[in-house]
Amino acid sequence: MMSNDENNGRTPTLADVARLAGVSTATVSRYLNSPDRVIEETRKKVGNAVLELGYAPNFNARALAAKRTNTIGAIIPTMENAIFARGLQAFQEELGRSGITLLVASSSYQTELEEEQIRTLVSRGADGILLIGFHRDPKIYEFLKRQNVPVVVAWVFDQNAKVSTVGFDNYEAMKALADKVISMGHRRIATITASPEGNDRASERLRGIRASMTGAGIPETELSIVEAEYGIDEGGAALEELLRQSVRPSVVICGNDVLAVGAIAKAQELGLRVPEDISVTGFDDIEIAKISSPALTTVHVPHRRMGKEAANILIGLVNATQTQSSVLIETSLVMRTSLGKA
Amino acid sequence: MMSNDENNGRTPTLADVARLAGVSTATVSRYLNSPDRVIEETRKKVGNAVLELGYAPNFNARALAAKRTNTIGAIIPTMENAIFARGLQAFQEELGRSGITLLVASSSYQTELEEEQIRTLVSRGADGILLIGFHRDPKIYEFLKRQNVPVVVAWVFDQNAKVSTVGFDNYEAMKALADKVISMGHRRIATITASPEGNDRASERLRGIRASMTGAGIPETELSIVEAEYGIDEGGAALEELLRQSVRPSVVICGNDVLAVGAIAKAQELGLRVPEDISVTGFDDIEIAKISSPALTTVHVPHRRMGKEAANILIGLVNATQTQSSVLIETSLVMRTSLGKA
DNA sequence: TTGTAGGCGTTATCAC
DNA sequence: GTGATAACGCCTACAA
Numbered sequence: 001m002m003s004n005d006e007n008n009g010r011t012p013t014l015a016d017v018a019r020l021a022g023v024s025t026a027t028v029s030r031y032l033n034s035p036d037r038v039i040e041e042t043r044k045k046v047g048n049a050v051l052e053l054g055y056a057p058n059f060n061a062r063a064l065a066a067k068r069t070n071t072i073g074a075i076i077p078t079m080e081n082a083i084f085a086r087g088l089q090a091f092q093e094e095l096g097r098s099g100i101t102l103l104v105a106s107s108s109y110q111t112e113l114e115e116e117q118i119r120t121l122v123s124r125g126a127d128g129i130l131l132i133g134f135h136r137d138p139k140i141y142e143f144l145k146r147q148n149v150p151v152v153v154a155w156v157f158d159q160n161a162k163v164s165t166v167g168f169d170n171y172e173a174m175k176a177l178a179d180k181v182i183s184m185g186h187r188r189i190a191t192i193t194a195s196p197e198g199n200d201r202a203s204e205r206l207r208g209i210r211a212s213m214t215g216a217g218i219p220e221t222e223l224s225i226v227e228a229e230y231g232i233d234e235g236g237a238a239l240e241e242l243l244r245q246s247v248r249p250s251v252v253i254c255g256n257d258v259l260a261v262g263a264i265a266k267a268q269e270l271g272l273r274v275p276e277d278i279s280v281t282g283f284d285d286i287e288i289a290k291i292s293s294p295a296l297t298t299v300h301v302p303h304r305r306m307g308k309e310a311a312n313i314l315i316g317l318v319n320a321t322q323t324q325s326s327v328l329i330e331t332s333l334v335m336r337t338s339l340g341k342a
Numbered sequence: 343m344m345s346n347d348e349n350n351g352r353t354p355t356l357a358d359v360a361r362l363a364g365v366s367t368a369t370v371s372r373y374l375n376s377p378d379r380v381i382e383e384t385r386k387k388v389g390n391a392v393l394e395l396g397y398a399p400n401f402n403a404r405a406l407a408a409k410r411t412n413t414i415g416a417i418i419p420t421m422e423n424a425i426f427a428r429g430l431q432a433f434q435e436e437l438g439r440s441g442i443t444l445l446v447a448s449s450s451y452q453t454e455l456e457e458e459q460i461r462t463l464v465s466r467g468a469d470g471i472l473l474i475g476f477h478r479d480p481k482i483y484e485f486l487k488r489q490n491v492p493v494v495v496a497w498v499f500d501q502n503a504k505v506s507t508v509g510f511d512n513y514e515a516m517k518a519l520a521d522k523v524i525s526m527g528h529r530r531i532a533t534i535t536a537s538p539e540g541n542d543r544a545s546e547r548l549r550g551i552r553a554s555m556t557g558a559g560i561p562e563t564e565l566s567i568v569e570a571e572y573g574i575d576e577g578g579a580a581l582e583e584l585l586r587q588s589v590r591p592s593v594v595i596c597g598n599d600v601l602a603v604g605a606i607a608k609a610q611e612l613g614l615r616v617p618e619d620i621s622v623t624g625f626d627d628i629e630i631a632k633i634s635s636p637a638l639t640t641v642h643v644p645h646r647r648m649g650k651e652a653a654n655i656l657i658g659l660v661n662a663t664q665t666q667s668s669v670l671i672e673t674s675l676v677m678r679t680s681l682g683k684a
Numbered sequence: 685t686t687g688t689a690g691g692c693g694t695t696a697t698c699a700c
Numbered sequence: 701g702t703g704a705t706a707a708c709g710c711c712t713a714c715a716a
Contacts, residue, residue: 011489013693024703029695039701054488059465060402060411061693064708069402078431085427089420092448101462104446106434120443123401146396147353232629258629265633287574287600291607293635355709366687371711381685403709406692687716693708700703 012053021049032057063125072314073103073121074130075114081230083256083284083303084132087154090307091130098315100127111198115140122147128318130154130310134161135200150317154310155201157328164317165326166310170201173299173331174208174253177281180333181251182216185342186279189213190224190249192238192259202255205283209253224249228259235262236269243270250279250342257282257289260296264338275340285334297339300332354395363391374399405467414656415445415463416472417456423572425598425626425645426474429496432649433472440657442469453540457482464489470660472496472652476503477542492659496652497543499670506659507668508652512543515641515673516550516595519623522675523593524558527684528621531555532566532591534580534601544597547625551595566591570601577604578611585612592621592684599624599631602638606680617682627676637678644671 010016018025023042030038031046038046049055063069072095076084092102103126107114114131118140121129128150141163144151150164157167181189189209196203210220224245228238235258242249254260260282264274272278274294282289282298289296306329316322352358360367365384372379373388380388391397405411414437418426434444445468449456456473460482463471470492483505486493492506499509523531531551538545552562566587570580577600584591596602602624606616614620616636624631624640631638648671658664 015693025694026696026703026705027701030702033695037701042701054485056461056465056485056489058406058467058693059462060405060467061708062695063402064400064406064710065693065695067695067708079421079427079434080431082424082427085421085424089422089448092421093450101447105443106431108435119398120401123398125400125402143396143398147398232633261633288630291574291603292633356711357709367710368688368712369686372686375711379685384686400709403692404711406694407709407711409692409711685716688714690711690713692711695706695708697706698704700701 012055013058014055016053017046017049017055020053021045069125069127070099071101071103071124071126072128072130072311072318073105073124073126075105075107075117075121076132077109078106078230079104081256082258082286083301086286087303087307087310090304091311092307094308094311095315100315109194109199111136118144122149128152128314130314133200134158134165135198150314152310152314152317154306156204157326159326161326164313164324166306166313166329168301168329168331170204171208171211173301174205174283175212176208176333177283177299178209178212178253179215180335181253181279181281181339182212182218184279184339186251187218187222187342188247188250189218189222189253190226190242190251191253191255192226192228192235192242192263193255194230195227205255228255230256230258232258232262232265235259236266237262239263239266240270248278251339252278252280254280254282257284257286257292257296257298260298260338261288261292264292264294264296275338279339279342281339289334289336292338294338295336296334297336298334300334302329302331305329354397355400356397358395359388359391359397362395363387411467411469412441413443413445413466413468414470414472414653414660415447415466415468417447417449417459417463418474419451420448420572423598424600424628425643428628429645429649432646433653434649436650436653437657442657451536451541453478460486464491470494470656472656475542476500476507477540492656494652494656494659496648498546499668501668503668506655506666508648508655508671510643510671510673512546513550513553515643516547516625517554518550518675519625519641520551520554520595521557522677523595523621523623523681524554524560526621526681528593529560529564529684530589530592531560531564531595532568532584532593533595533597534568534570534577534584534605535597536572537569547597570597572598572600574600574604574607577601578608579604581605581608582612590620593681594620594622596622596624599626599628599634599638599640602640602680603630603634606634606636606638617680621681621684623681631676631678634680636680638676639678639681640676642674642676644673647671 014025018028079085105117132155152164155167157165194202213220226238226241228234264280282296285298285300289298309327356367360370421427447459474497494506497509499507536544555562568580568583570576606622624638627640627642631640651669
């Protein structure tokens with residue numbers, strides 16, 4: 001065989017394969033999409049041509065003609081946060097099982113960026129989209145509806161929402177933790193949280209703490225709040241800020257395990273014993289919670305299950321085999337040693 | 343205004359916008375791609391039409407016609423591994439700065455899966471691709487070359503490779519660590535590593551340890567090796583296995599920080615003091631290394647810088663403003679307390 | 685500055 | 701079973 005570049009430098013197309021195999025483009029297309037609809041002999045001819053040319057179908061052309069991409073998009077706040085990255089991994093694995101590819105984008109918690117990414121995903125023909133949390137311009141939901149792109153919102157749960165949700169009740173989950181904290185005698189409560197601005201998980205959790213305090217007769221104004229970005233060092237810095245305030249808290253409720261671990265490390269560095277001098281709690285229950293010393297009292301979030309369920313609901317929505325529905329992922333309190341009596 | 347669905351349920355197209363605005367499709371296209379080439383007045387007309395229809399361009403059609411996607415693909419082994427997730431985040435941020443979208447896939451360390459994903463990415467028209475590590479069927483590199491898709495391989499460095507690399511010398515980095523370990527008197531050396539099968543980072547690091555031992559006159563056959571998947575618990579289980587062997591190692595060199603932290607936790611659980619009874623080292627220097635107790639002696643890998651550099655090289659390759667080139671990312675030994683004298 | 689028209693690589697509807 | 705051929709939605713010379 002002399003060579004296989006009859007067609008100068010172009011990347012081979014369906015037509016090239018058809019020519020080489022001596023069949024029509026229609027047949028090649030059939031060979032690719034439903035091989036059983038083409039007779040054995042031609043199948044071989046076409047197969048060889050495909051191999052010889054190193055042909056790879058042009059997805060964009062296919063999507064254009066077929067009006068379906070077998071693609072689902074997901075936008076998460078950040079991949080830096082282990083729990084999102086891992087939930088996404090589970091989501092992806094489940095999609096893979098159905099031969100669906102995942103398109104990922106991360107918004108860095110910027111809503112405008114997220115809007116743009118949603119449009120990009122839709123432009124790319126995503127058959128469905130996974131989003132984290134409710135909070136966003138209602139116009140986006142309208143846009144998505146108009147474009148006929150089903151959505152699943154994860155990390156939150158609301159039976160009555162107009163979209164499908166797969167997650168837990170952030171308010172209740174955090175309230176349960178706070179109730180426990182208060183039941184152990186704590187009154188001087190502080191929290192280190194992500195900015196609740198445009199972040200409904202964070203604001204709901206904050207609301208949970210406040211409700212718990214109020215329920216116990218503690219004025220919610222007594223709650224000290226420090227905002228921090230995601231990161232161990234950030235958690236430490238936030239703790240320092242907390243300690244600069246007039247009354248030292250007896251417990252610091254953190255928005256996630258990473259912040260909590262950072263707070264613990266900083267406290268110890270400053271000579272405070274945890275939990276004897278100050279208690280600290282986390283949220284998420286990622287692996288780090290177990291190996292932290294003291295081990296972290298936290299809220300367990302089954303992120304892999306959440307990712308998996310989200311994938312299945314979205315797939316159902318896309319195939320229209322399922323109508324809008326939400327699933328509640330149960331969280332649970334995990335008592336370890338970083339939370340002690342007041 | 344009565345409504346904006348003159349066109350039944352279809353999602354609006356360029357033609358719809360053109361019709362509504364009373365201009366040609368070419369003008370709308372120009373409005374979208376180079377607004378400065380259309381006069382203010384028509385710009386307004388078209389803009390309104392776009393808004394009113396909630397028009398979103400069809401990316402696939404655009405890619406088909408323009409033969410450029412402004413998209414770059416990346417395949418990483420897994421998002422579960424924080425250092426990949428974070429390197430990828432940096433990669434993405436850098437691409438975003440140039441208006442390029444990122445397509446992500448994770449191969450779960452399965453080479454066949456990776457091959458498939460590479461084809462998918464190419465099919466989707468990725469202008470360039472980021473891969474982790476060298477090791478893969480040469481045919482893939484040929485395929486990529488034939489398809490004219492530039493590649494950057496990260497997490498490894500080889501000036502002489504036929505593709506661009508952005509990373510460090512895994513062999514040298516680990517050898518430096520091992521040299522240090524041995525200089526502290528250790529002779530009974532063990533390692534917990536990811537399976538080196540088809541993983542050149544892991545196998546190179548293993549080679550580094552062996553070379554160091556040989557250099558110090560320690561028969562490399564004395565190296566105890568246990569393979570483990572990524573995870574704290576996996577690291578712990580691996581340590582247990584190591585301790586079941588006849589001679590107890592004085593030091594355990596782990597393939598990454600997560601395994602190391604797991605090993606430390608398990609050792610302590612079994613009543614061993616670290617580093618007095620057994621030393622442990624990590625690799626990567628992610629945040630967890632600092633808060634581990636004892637803090638982890640490890641190899642610092644500037645993953646964000648690596649992601650960023652990889653993005654820039656790939657962008658240069660895609661724009662053909664740059665030819666193949668590799669950049670070395672320097673790693674460094676970080677001495678903390680988990681490594682003590684033998 | 686704007687419009688006309690051909691083409692990008694596939695799929696899908698028909699006939700044959 | 702297989703082959704023409706018209707979409708699919710957009711871009712881009714080329715004209716006007």
